[in-house]
Amino acid sequence: MPAIVEDWRAVPDALRGATVALGNFDGVHLGHAAVARAAHGARPDLPLAALTFEPHPREHFRPEDPPFRLTLLPAKAEALGALGVVTVFAARFDAAFAAMSAEAFVEEVLHRGLGARHLACGHDFAFGHRRGGDLAFLAREAEKRGIGLSIVPAVGDEGGPISSTRIRRLLQDGYPERAALELGRDWELRGEVFRGDRLGRELGWPTANILLGRQLEPARGVYAVTVRLADGAVVKGVANVGRRPTLGGDPVTRLEAHLFDWSGDLYGQEIGVRLHGFIRADARFDGLEALKAAIASDATAARRMLEAWSG
Structure with a gap:
């Protein structure tokens, strides 16, 4: 550094x-x-x-x-x-x-x-x-x-x-893989994990939540991601950027990342979430069961996308 x-x-x-x-x-x-x-x-x-x-x-x-x-x-x-x-x-x-x-x-x-x-x-x-x-x-x-x-x-x-303006537009349009080509690396959002309402845990999909702060808000929706933890470990996962419309809507956008095959306490730690591919736009679902099913489908899509990315 x-x-x-x-x-x-x-x-x-x-x-x-x-x-x-x-x-x-x-x-x-x-x-x-x-x-x-x-x-x-x-x-x-x-x-x-x-x-x-x-x-x-x-x-x-x-x-x-x-x-x-x-x-x-x-x-x-x-x-x-x-x-x-x-x-x-x-x-x-x-x-x-x-x-x-x-x-x-x-x-x-x-x-x-x-x-x-x-x-x-x-x-x-x-x-x-x-x-x-x-x-x-x-x-x-x-x-x-x-x-x-x-x-x-x-x-x-x-x-x-190539310009910062053009890269911002790509991210806002949902093309993180194109932005990565112009950056020379995958784009990363950083933030401190805060304690949410733990609904993800109740649904069987615990998430690490961060706010975007002064960072650009990319297209709202679901992404295949890798998450860099405070200890340097990198874990594959799926993340949603949005305002949780199914739950009544939030006043500010948050990023919620579910880490695959990992468990632990990240509260208060800074993590970096790298966006590799856009899966779908943010959406409102008719109840928690429908949301839970959508998350399962998103996770499958993210795993498949990340296998191709790392392969």
């Missing part, structure tokens, strides 16, 4: 002088991976770092938007670490940061704060107050300070450029 530094004004000397990938990195998809590779490839003699922004600028400017994050900071840092990043600078994006001029961003943050020796960014990276800094400006200002710059073209496929 990379070191996470949240105050760019107080970077330890040992972490300064890196080659730095720049971006929001929500999801850490294949395009983001290309930026990290470019940063490392340009200066393989330097430690690899990433500068990102927390909260996501969209969360700052449009707080009324529904949650949309693909990766919160811990998951983002973990994914960046898998790309070789050893330090994640998570600059706090608040009103003061939003008001910073493009020149101040280069001078105060990148040069004085991080001591960056080389930068890499995507072709559409913009920065500073009202996104006033473009790539030509960045190249000019970086050169003045002896900082190298790599600009990375978009990574795409037959559907066009």
Whole structure:
């Protein structure tokens, strides 16, 4: 796991002088991976770092938007670490940061704060107050300070450029397997298991329940999943994302995961639920017996799907 530094004004000397990938990195998809590779490839003699922004600028400017994050900071840092990043600078994006001029961003943050020796960014990276800094400006200002710059073209496929926006849409439309191709890994929802009404246990299908919080809500329905437990174990299962319409409806969406061939107490632990395939949409059933039968059918479908996935 990379070191996470949240105050760019107080970077330890040992972490300064890196080659730095720049971006929001929500999801850490294949395009983001290309930026990290470019940063490392340009200066393989330097430690690899990433500068990102927390909260996501969209969360700052449009707080009324529904949650949309693909990766919160811990998951983002973990994914960046898998790309070789050893330090994640998570600059706090608040009103003061939003008001910073493009020149101040280069001078105060990148040069004085991080001591960056080389930068890499995507072709559409913009920065500073009202996104006033473009790539030509960045190249000019970086050169003045002896900082190298790599600009990375978009990574795409037959559907066009890969982007966090496109991945969100795939997940909201119920295509986690397509999202996984663009992320380079299966998408994961994380949360702390809370104590529900234990109805699943009464029905013979005990579940671990988490809330989505600031994470994107994918298509409501049933998924084949694998669940990463706090001890690192990975267990296959079936999960429902929804508001339990058969039980009268919940005010917020929850994820309920049943773990196959596993028993234990997960209350209070953080788990990660990876979505592998969509089985059916969320539905209202005519009573608990009908719901119980549907869950049994879902579990059979999930086992079959996961056998194909792991095979």
